[in-house]
Amino acid sequence: MALDWLMQLGAAALKLFIQPIFYFSFVLAFIVGMFRVARERKDFGTRIYDIYQEIRFILPASLAVGAVLSVVTITAGLAIPSGMLNFIAAVLIIFSIGGFFLLSPAWTMTAAYCIFVLSEWVNVSFIPYKNLGFEAILTILAIVTALLMIVEGVLIKKRGYQGTSPRMETSPRGLKSAVHLARRLWLVPVFLPVPSSRPLTSFADWWPVIDTGAESYSFILFPFLIGFSMTVRSTLPALAVKSTGRSVIGTGIITLFIAIGAYWVWQLSAAAVLFAALARIAITRRHYNYEKHRPYFFTAQEKGMIVAGVLPASPAQKMGLEIGEVITKVNEVNVNNEREFYDALQKNGAYCKLDVIGTNDQIRFVQGSIYENEHHELGLIFAPEEKEYMDQSVFND
Template identity: 40%
Template structure:
């Protein structure tokens, strides 16, 4: 019995690499990277992070969380009808075509699939190669699908909290007062390999109570499918790490409530519908409320009276190696007080072999950083500033 299940799981893995969502995720990651690089070159005349940054972040964290979710879904016996898998794939591709990365949330992808099944159950559906899957829908509410939504929403919250704030992209915008200020945009895409039990096949339930969230069929086929999760957020009123992690915690809290309702939906089907609707409305409310809260705050990356505020630090540059961070304020350079980027650059020229800065951190504490400079490095420290009085772009020092 165990050998049969292991062999079937290995066969199910093959579907992951031929699934269209797998290739859509790669294309979408490259396209998001292209748009980011194009914007960075327009604002700062340079590329801050590589074109393949989003592609490199696509799988590593997603694999870890996907393995954990697969253990939970397979262990508890969450059985998903084939029609639901087809609908999730279709909605993933359709929402990807909008290039609105935030819409690639499980709340929308799985939620729309669940509601579509509620509508299509019992109806004649004539879709080439998929008609049989829809004809096998024997009921309108599948609690296992609501449980899957809750678990994937939990994965989204964890991904946002742990990976959403890594290397966000700085942008320049013009405020209502006509001043150029800085914002940060995070657009992340993760791909989770997830094992799903589909009704039908030759594998029988290994124990009497398995599966817990059944669809009525006692024989199953395990399939590994790619689940695409996207996140997008623009931050102007605070440090991006703080705002993004706060949103991640809110999504996680929502996921706990949704999953709890979905589990009870196995015995009270209407709770499954309530869990799905709550997930969709709650995820939209979190996005809208966070956006409105951020817009009420003054621009965090604007001119400071204390010195020159760092908009960003280019990776692997002298500034990065000195431990400078976005949001730090440089009050002195080589012993000279600086209040704008021109004074900073003149003070930097005072000693081309060495630089010493007095920096005010995010907590208001003053620290000193210094470093010997090699030939040419005084021109390329790797710090992004908003150039005072300039309307189109910032200055890179």
């Protein structure tokens, strides 16, 4: 039996590479990277990250959580008909047109659930599931939705804040400010049992936990697309993104408890997916309202210059400078704008010493070797100087 299961899992893993959605995810990430690079060049005169930045985040972290989720789905025998999985893939592709933001499982899986139910109510069954139990499939969909939401929250909390992209934005007062855009696409491959004519010997009498009425099963490695997009204006990106991740995890756990209840009362599956969708909207709305009533974080400072971005592999990154830190002195010279900053750098052609107020409000000293022709290649992106833009707005009036 063990050998049969391993062979089935191995065959399913190889079939991942014939899934169109697998390749679609990389194309989508590449296109988004192209637009991001163009925007960064327009805003700052240079790209912050290369065009492959979004592609780098697609798989590494999601493979681990996908493996954990696969253990759950295989152990519980959460079997979804292949026709339903094909329809979910179509929903994921359609929703991706609206951007990463719409690829939360709370919305994609709920949409698939609702369309599946409506198609049955109006007797237009274009999602083939043979003669399997309709109510059992709904229960499984709700449970998988909850599990994917937990996965989404974990990925947001652990990876969503890494490599955020700064961008320029005009404040309500007409002043230029820097904000950070956290945008990620993850491909989460999950092993799922599917009803099949190929017999798969059960390892226990209770497997699968939720009986769909199928007599035999095989495995498929299905790639779920999970997207995340969030603009952070009033605080450090890491703080806002991690907070959102924790909220999504909590929502996923509550959704899971409701969905498990559908094992006894199948109507709770509808309550579970609707709760997931509404709660995810509430999380997004809460962040929007929080940002709406707070001042911009990356703006001109009374003293020093706030770091809005650090270029990868730059001297600034090697010195350990981080987003959100404030540089108050360069080579013992007070600085309050970019001209003063680079003039102070040129006072020493071999190295620079910076007085920095860290994100923990503690003062620290940073120094590193530089060369005379690298003064303007330190790799720092600063928040725009308000005075400059105020003068321009007066002139334009």
